[in-house]
Amino acid sequence: MRTDKVHTGKITLRHGGTLYSIGIGRHHNGTTVKALVNGLDITIIDATTGEVLRQLTLDTTRKYQPQKPQHPEP
Structure with missing residues (x-):
């Protein structure tokens, strides 16, 4: 567990x-x-309210983990 500020x-x-x-x-x-x-599963929680702000599996091929996955167009 780690505490941070956005x-x-x-x-x-x-x-x-x-x-x-x-x-x-x-x-x-x-x-x-x-x-x-x-492991690679991460849950980000508001420390004050307990609200889950984000859940993701870390993509180690990208240094920036965007909010919405980027899908290539077909």
């Missing part, structure tokens, strides 16, 4: 020696959050 709509997290940025949303700027990490 800055410019994201938080950073180090995993396996690499620093990743996780998009949370700019409207959460200044919010204190707790990141629960279990």
Whole structure:
């Protein structure tokens, strides 16, 4: 578990020696959050309200984890 504050709509997290940025949303700027990490599975929770802000599986091929997955067009 890690406590952080949202800055410019994201938080950073180090995993396996690499620093990743996780998009949370700019409207959460200044919010204190707790990141629960279990392997590659991450849950971001508002530390004050307990609201789940984001759940994701870390994509180690990307340093930035966007809020919405990017799908290539067919």
